[in-house]
Every structure is written in C-alpha cells, then in structure tokens.
Amino acid sequence: MPNESSTTWGRGELYETLCLLVIGAGIWFVGVTLGTFDSLNAAMSAYGLNDLLMLAACMGVALFGASVRKSILLRRLMLQRDAAAAQAEAIARHDGLTGLANRRRFIDAVARAQATLGAEPSSAVLLIDLDRFKPVNDLYGHAAGNAVLCAVAERLQQQLPAGGVAARLGGDEFAMLVPVEQGSEGLTRLAQAVIASISEPVSWNQNDLKVGATVGVAVVAANHADPDAVLHAADLAMYQGKKDGRGNYRFFRSTMDEELRARARIETELRTAIETGAIEPYYQPVVSLPEKTIVGVEVLARWRHPTRGLVGPTEFIPVAEETGMIADLSYSLIRRACLDARAWPSYLILAVNIAPHQFQDAWLAQRILAILTETGFPPQRLEVEITESALIQDLEATRATLLSLRQLGVRIALDDFGTGYSSLYHLRELKFDKLKIDRSYVDAITMSDERAKLVDAIIKLGTSLGLSTTAEGIETDASLDWLSDQGCHFGQGYLFGHAMPKAEMDVVLSAGGDAVGPTDGLALAS
Known part of the structure; x- marks a missing residue:
C-alpha cells in the first residue's frame, strides 16, 4: 500500500493540475469576453478550428507553465539534497569540535x-x-x-x-x-x-x-x-x-612491539601476583650508630615469580605505580608486615614506603588505621616513608594526610633526602621525624670531599631541626666510622644485612638483635 506521504503528494499534484487547468480556462474565458482572440479566431476559422481548440491551447499553455515550475522546484530540491549530503559527508569525516579530520x-x-x-x-x-x-x-x-x-x-x-x-x-x-x-x-x-x-x-x-x-x-x-x-x-x-x-x-x-607485549605480560602477571600474595615483604635491618644494634627494619618487596625466581622491586614497582596497582600492593605488604612484626621486640620500628600518588588519597590514614586495628600492631611502631617527589604533586593534600598519620601516632620519615625538591619550608611545615640520606651520597663520602660535606650538612641540618638521620647504603667500615663521627643516628645497608624474609629475620632477632654482616650467611636473598 502507498504510504501516507506519497498519497498526500499525489493529491497535491492532482489539486495543482486542476487549479492550473481552471486558470487556463479562465484565461480563455477572459480572452473571449474581451474579444482578445477575435482576430486569432478569424484566422483559425479559415482552417476549420473553433473555440474548443482555443480552450485546449490555453489549458496546454497552463500545463506547460506547470511543468516548467515543477522542473524548477525539482532542481532546487536536488541542489538542496546535494548540499545536505555534502554537509553530512563533511560532518561524518571531520571532528565536530576542532574541525580537523576525524x-x-x-x-x-x-x-x-x-x-x-x-x-x-x-x-x-x-x-x-x-x-x-x-x-x-x-x-x-x-x-x-x-x-x-x-x-x-x-x-x-x-x-x-x-x-x-x-x-x-x-x-x-x-x-x-x-x-x-x-x-x-x-x-x-x-x-x-x-x-x-x-x-x-x-x-x-x-x-x-x-x-x-x-x-x-x-x-x-x-x-x-x-x-x-x-x-x-x-x-x-x-x-x-x-x-x-x-x-x-x-x-x-620493530623491537617496540615485543617490548609492549612483554609489558602487557608483566602487568597481567603482576595483577595475579598481588591477588595471590606472591609478592612478599622482606626486611632489611636498620641499626643504631655507633652501637650497630638493630632498632628497626625497612619493608622491601620481593616477587616470588613462578618461572623467574625472586624478582627485585625495580622490575615491578614502576609498573605497579603506572598502572595504579601500587595501592593494593602497598596495603597488602603493610598488612603482612604488621602481622610478621607483632612477635618481634616492642622497640623495633617497622618502616614502610608509600608511593607519592597515594598521599593524594584523602583516606590513606584511615586505610592504614584499619590495617593497624585489624592486625593489632601499635601505631607508634610504624614509620611511613615519603619521597620528596610526593611533596610537589599536591602539598596541601600531602600535609593533611601526614597530619592525620601523626595524630594516629605514626612516625614520618623523608626518604632519599637530597635527590628531589624538598626545602627548609617543607621540613618545617610538614614536621618530619626523620631524614633518610640517599645512598648516592653515602657511597661517595670516603671518595669525594664535596659529597662528604653535603652529608655532613644534612646531618647537622637534621640535628638543628630536631630530626634523627638515617644513612642508606652503608657498605664499608670506613663509611660507617665517618658517619658515626659526624653524629648520624642510624644506618642501613649491606654492611649490616641484606633484605631477608621473616624466617631469617627471626633468627637474627633471636640471636640478640645484633646486625648480621654480608658474610654471615643469613641474608643471601637480595
């Protein structure tokens, strides 16, 4: 059946045609009445034509005019359709906001x-x-x-x-x-x-x-x-x-494709490792100077990979940070470390690293409090380490988070001091408890007078502000003696022990809390 629009169009065409025929008849009637066609009728009568033929001629002229008008309208509609199609094509092939190609x-x-x-x-x-x-x-x-x-x-x-x-x-x-x-x-x-x-x-x-x-x-x-x-x-x-x-x-x-596939595999495996607990907390001793008595441990991550063995943090922590998995990983490690450290001496401090962007989480302090409550670990024994890069992301958000942690009783340490963007303003306003001197300075103190002077200045700065100092990466007795003479409070490094699992840390602590050396056979895992 014809649709409504085609029926309406057909009726319109018929109505328009009838109107034009009536107009043609009207023209003929007016012409006859006014005698306009008299001379023409005389000429046509000679050939036997009559008024009916004149009437048909008028109507034919009217119909011709109608067809011309219709052709003009159709041409106009075709031009409009072509313009609309061109505009639609342009819209379909260009970005609506910028006008660029899509x-x-x-x-x-x-x-x-x-x-x-x-x-x-x-x-x-x-x-x-x-x-x-x-x-x-x-x-x-x-x-x-x-x-x-x-x-x-x-x-x-x-x-x-x-x-x-x-x-x-x-x-x-x-x-x-x-x-x-x-x-x-x-x-x-x-x-x-x-x-x-x-x-x-x-x-x-x-x-x-x-x-x-x-x-x-x-x-x-x-x-x-x-x-x-x-x-x-x-x-x-x-x-x-x-x-x-x-x-x-x-x-x-051409190698980029394989690198990307390898990265995708790491991301998939890392997500599974976090969910299954394959990333474990390892512990590196922190000792007092010059006594070399263990006063705390730093929690370090190790991935027990099913095919690659024990994987160090430099291979997966950056991936975890870039993909947003670092929060789940951090909370998992803190929870397991708190459970491990409950049985250790009550004076032992547990130091944990928090990724810079985690400090933008307004609920960070509450999440850590929930872990402490769940595990029964005292907040006073927990030390949160923040790197200098976290200070430049959002200082106010970091300040609020650190204040919440301090109100819980958690200690705050500024990690890798001297490698980032912290200033005296940050040290004064954020109220840290400890400065950790980066290993890149400690490695060179016995070989470079300039580095030695910088480390000495950091120690004196910490003392003047009432902050304790920890030197990272101590590997030689010469470095240990120099740091002790300058008044550094704590030390950490291979000289006192590599990172080790809980079982080995239990053995060290049960022996009296003296730090092990790299040759004692108790800290071979790195």
Missing part, C-alpha cells in the same frame, strides 16, 4: 598513502598525545579543556606541511600524515616544532593553561598490513616517549 578520514588518507607507496617511503604518521591534559579538565572544567583542544588543532594546522592531513583521533589524541621530504631529519624537526608549539600556554578566562605533548613517529612502509598497523606502530613509539619521561618524540622500532 579518525575515519585519517584512516582513508593513510590507506591512499599506502596504495601509492613506491620503493622509498613517501609519507609518515605522527601520533600526538597531550601531556597534563586531565588536570586542566579537572581544575578548570570541560570548557577549558575544549579551548585547549581547539588551540592544539589550530597549532597543528600551522605546523602541517603542504599535502599533509591533521586529525583528532579522539579525546586528547591527535595525528598528522605528512610527506617525507627530508628524511628522518625533516620528521625530527617537525616533531620538535609540534611539541614546542603545543607547549605554549593557552589563554582562557585570564588563565594560562599549560599542556605538553609526546609524539610517536612511524614511516608508512610496505611491511604495514593496513592503516591500523601504521597507527599501531606510531602508538608504540609514542608510548615509549611517555615511558621515557613525556614531552619528547620517538621513532618506531
């Missing part, structure tokens, strides 16, 4: 570049991911974020070489398809120019919004199966740039 159009452009690929690479893809974009959205709102995205799009257009395509792939990720005219040097200069351009502040509501960019570069080559493979290669290169510190560029290397 992913679909960019993929098509890369496909065309692959189709025209010759013996030498003629084009390359730059994948651009913004750095520090999320804080702009969080602090100033989505309107500010949109302003940044539009500014970035405009700057990419300014940097785009002739014949190139700039696109927004989604979120804060952009891409450029550019001709390779001057080899890797030209691509290097372009990547550097893009990074420098995006790093310029964006003015918005009297605020300077600052973001950065990391760029991955991949040449369109014959070994890429399709456009997605080219983008994947550029993405791997960009990821390597992020890993190396952001704000830089990296070219794709």
